[in-house]
Amino acid sequence: GIQVEQSPPDLILQEGANSTLRCNFSDSVNNLQWFHQNPWGQLINLFYIPSGTKQNGRLSATTVATERYSLLYISSSQTTDSGVYFCAANNAGNMLTFGGGTRLMVKP
Amino acid sequence: GAVVSQHPSRVICKSGTSVKIECRSLDFQATTMFWYRQFPKQSLMLMATSNEGSKATYEQGVEKDKFLINHASLTLSTLTVTSAHPEDSSFYICSARRSSRTGYEQYFGPGTRLTVT
Numbered sequence: 001g002i003q004v005e006q007s008p009p010d011l012i013l014q015e016g017a018n019s020t021l022r023c024n025f026s027d028s029v030n031n032l033q034w035f036h037q038n039p040w041g042q043l044i045n046l047f048y049i050p051s052g053t054k055q056n057g058r059l060s061a062t063t064v065a066t067e068r069y070s071l072l073y074i075s076s077s078q079t080t081d082s083g084v085y086f087c088a089a090n091n092a093g094n095m096l097t098f099g100g101g102t103r104l105m106v107k108p
Numbered sequence: 109g110a111v112v113s114q115h116p117s118r119v120i121c122k123s124g125t126s127v128k129i130e131c132r133s134l135d136f137q138a139t140t141m142f143w144y145r146q147f148p149k150q151s152l153m154l155m156a157t158s159n160e161g162s163k164a165t166y167e168q169g170v171e172k173d174k175f176l177i178n179h180a181s182l183t184l185s186t187l188t189v190t191s192a193h194p195e196d197s198s199f200y201i202c203s204a205r206r207s208s209r210t211g212y213e214q215y216f217g218p219g220t221r222l223t224v225t
Contacts, residue, residue: 031211041146041199043216045110050211086151088214095142096203096214098152 002027002091006099013077013106021072021102023087030091032063034072037084037101046072046085077106111135112204114217121192122225129187129220131202137182138204142214143175146199158185192224 003026013019025032034046047054047061049070054061058077063070074081084103088096111134121127131141139160144152156177157165164177174196176188185204189196201219205212 031213033214035216041201041219041221043201045213045215048210048213088152095154095157097154100151103149 002029002089002097004087004089004097004099006085006087006102008102009100010103011105013104015077015079015106015108017077017106018073018075019077019104021074021085021087021104023070023072023089023099025068025070025087025089027068027091029065029068029089031096032070032087032089033096034061034070035086035088036081037086039083043086074104077104079106079108082106110206110213110215112202112215112217114202114220116220117218118221118223120223120225123193124191126188126190127192127222129189129200129202129222131185131187131204131217133183133204133206133215136204136206138185138206139182140205141179141185142203142205143177143185143187144201144203146201146219152201155187189222192222194224197222197224 005024032050035043049061049063051065058075060073084101086101088098113132115130141158143155155170158179160179166172179185202217203214
């Protein structure tokens, strides 16, 4: 099956800073999604982005399918952005395969 | 739209008992749902794919007789952990797949934290 790797595994930011999270995948994808897992465990859908670029407020994402990577940009970070960010993808199969996640802590 | 609920959110049970977890897609129909397990500070691991009206497909290493999955309707899937043991303690998360004009997107429930004593 598809392999999904995320970097960095851990990230500490000062409030107001910008950051880029990376997701590499091993094969072509039909679906790629970014999630934020809050401290209570809930996974929040951020982007459905098998290709192209999308923006939602301070967050944006770009997937370059031909080069098999996706980037999540967080601008002007806030303490509420803290948590774990997951990238997940699938190709021919039905189910999403998750990367290892990036654990983000934003300090006030 | 695209809300998935899970019940219970937290359960503590004694070793040897069974626990049932419900997953519902509240505002869309889902022919396919998924069950994941997450251990502390780790990623989500797929346990099984639940298809409405048919048997679930289990990932390698997941015991189908221990983790019983039923997907009786287009909005409900259940996971029953039978004869639970302390090593089954984990965070269980369900997901429902919704189709759109651009493809399929998965939405996740809030999770169930199971503690087996």
